[in-house]
Amino acid sequence: MLLELAAVLGLSTLCAALASPGAPSPEGPIVDLGYVKLLGHRSEGVDFFGGIRYVQPPLGNLRFRAPVMLDEKTRAQTVTDARNWGDICIQQPASLDLGSEDCLTLNVWTPPHAKxxxxLRVALYIHGGGNYYAVRVASRPTVHIVRADFYQSAQGFPMNTWVTGSGGSIVAVNIQYRLGLLGFLAAKDVMENGSVNNGLLDQRAAIAWVKRHISKFGGDPNQITLAGESAGGADLIWQMIAYGGQQKPDFQGIIAQSIGTDPTPTEAQYESCYANVTAATNCTLSTGADTLACLRAAPLSAIVDAVNTKPSTCKFLPVIDGDLIQDLPSTMLREGRFSKVNFVGGHCTDDGSIFVGDPATFTNTTDGFVSAIKKRYTMLSNATVQRMIDLYPESEFGSQWERAEQAFGDTVFTCQDWYIADKLYKAGQKHAYNYRFNTPDPVQLAQFPWKKVMHTSDLFFLFQGTNSGPYPGVASHFAPFNGTEQALATETIGYWTSFARAFDPSTFRARGAPAWPDMTHGRLVIQEGRSFIEQRTAKYIERCNFWNEVGDEIRV
Structure with a gap:
């Protein structure tokens, strides 16, 4: 491992990567934020500052509470080593050996000597992973990662190539936020004696920290673009509808990739899951205050046990709380209750494939088609099911699996990006763009050809050959690019960073890449070879409108 790292980084860089955090070397960039001085790491034309706390650790009495600001009024007398990542957050399945509650950190990449x-415009990435579950990623040594075998975390999505790909014209950030039970435990008790949707609140706190401090890194605090994929993309939409769009957000743009909103738990569902947690931790007490006090005092091992013994029907996810989240996204979008920010939204061609499973084991009947959709969306009425059958006629598909793959993708992943862009454009936001990503992750494709251009394919090209694994148990690593893959990575990063720089993906696009018009002129198909513009069909729009109309039933 060390020889491999030395070959990639060079011996001097490797030594810096392994330097003792207890005694920071004066070599390296230093950024003074007033309350803290950060020592970073310079490599391959990018400065990296990692593991930066943005709020107080959510430990003890702060467990299951909204994030609390750090004391930023003091003056730092010493330099803090920020040359590596912070601990990742506790995942699901959970383990005491991997992850920590003290995980609320972010990472910053800047051009050398940025001041x-x-x-410089700011791009901030929020990772996906269902807001709760474990997805393996491997560490990438070229961006100062030494350990391997990480679960879903900021460490799987290094952003140094976004900085270099922009010609040093952006500052890049990615963040960690509380996941699963620790980030999204919900119940009346929690609302009255703490807070819910803490993972989303963590994200807002991280964005607010960036707004306060990114100028010291050379960034523009008033020009922040968020990007995220799957649950990360869904979180951008939660942030977009936060407080009914009545509070001016600390971000100005969004790049939402394969928006993966899970069905929002009902009150009955999240109360049942809460009861399971209190029973598993022996915290079923007479009052809500006593129960929360018990949960906050519980050892982390008890929390880990509660995560690992929960019923499969329990998912700890964002919920409607009447404040931060006032209603379902479909309702909020339909009613115009969202922030009118600059927007790019898109999806992978076959986003639905992994969610309906291997076609070799699929029941090739209409009942099998319906069951595949109802497995996730359990509240569909008979009338909605019949309408779905009519909108996706068997005659248009080669198999019931293909029928299910298309319908499943349209429920949210492949439709909500158009719906949001359309709503924004009609509300006066002309910087609204759509895309379809049409080249598969080659690593996943080689192992599972039936997945085609599967969910997370775009991440492979945006993050240096990462394979984040689209669901638990999928091993992953960073794979080297071949020539055509590198060309597509350059093109895609060029569009993303151009949007961050100008709220227009065409302005600073890679040389030779086609111009990307706004959503009223079609959507860009991004692929190896030659990307092109395509028009949406009337059938696509009809299907997308249908799924938004039944948002109350699919709970998105």
Whole structure:
């Protein structure tokens, strides 16, 4: 492993990567935020500052509460080593050996010598992973990662190539936030004696920290673009509808990739899951206050046990709380209750494939088609099921599996991006763009050809050959690019960073890449070879409108 790292980084860089965190070397960039001075790591034309706390650790009495700001009024007397990542957050399945509650950190990549006053645009990435479950990623040594075999975390999505791909014209950030039970435990008791949707609140706190401090890294605090995929993309939409769109957000743009909103738990569902947690931790007490006090005092091992013994029907996810989240996204979008930010939204061609499973074991009947959709969306009425059958006629598909794959993708992944862009454009936001990503992750494709251009394919090209694994148990690593893969990675990163720089993906696009028009002129198909513009069909729009109309039944 060390020889491999030395070959990639060079011996001097490797030594810096392995330097003792207890005694920071003066070599390396230093950023002074006033309350803390950060020592970073310079490699391959990018400065990296990692493991930066953005709020107080959510431990003890702060467990199951909204994030609390750090004391930023003090003056730092010493330099803090920020040359590596912070601990990742506790996942699901959970383990005491991997992850920590003290995980609320972020990472910053800047061009070398970036300084206050440069006002570089900011791109901030929020990782996916269902907001709760474990997805393996491997570490990438070229961006100062030494350990391997990480679960879903900021470490799986290094952003140094976004900085270099922009010609040093952006500052890049990615963040960690509380996941699963620790981030999204919900119940009346929690609402009255703490807070719910803490994972989303963590994200907002991280964005607010960036707004306060990114100028010291050379960034522009008033030009922040968020990006995220799957649950990360869904979280961008939760942030977009936060507080009914009545509070001015700390971000100005969104790049939402394969928006993966899980069905929002009902009150009955999240109360049942809460009861399971209190029973598993022996915290079923007479009052809500006593129960929450018990949960906060419980050892982490008890929390881990509660995560690992929960019923399969329990998912700890964002819920409607009447404040931060006032209603389902479909309702909020339909009623115009969202922030009118600059927007890019898109999906992978076959986003639905992994969710309906291997076609070799699929029941090739209409009942099998319906069952595949109802497995996730359990509240569909008979009338909605019949309408779905009519909108996806068997005659249009080669198999019931293909029928299910298409319908499943349309429920949210492949439709909500158009719906949001359309709503924004009609509300006066002309910087609204759509895309379809049409080249598969080659690593996953080689192992599972039936997945085609599967969910997470775009991540392979945006993050240096990462294979984040679209669901638990899928091993992953960073794979080297061949020539055509590198060309597509350059093109895709060029579009993303151009949007961050100008709220227009065409302005600073890679040389030779086609111009990307706004959503009223079609959507860009991004692929190896030659990307092109396509028009949406009337059938696609009809299906997308249908799924939004039944948002109360699919709970998105």
């Amino acid at each position: 206050e006053g440069d006002k």
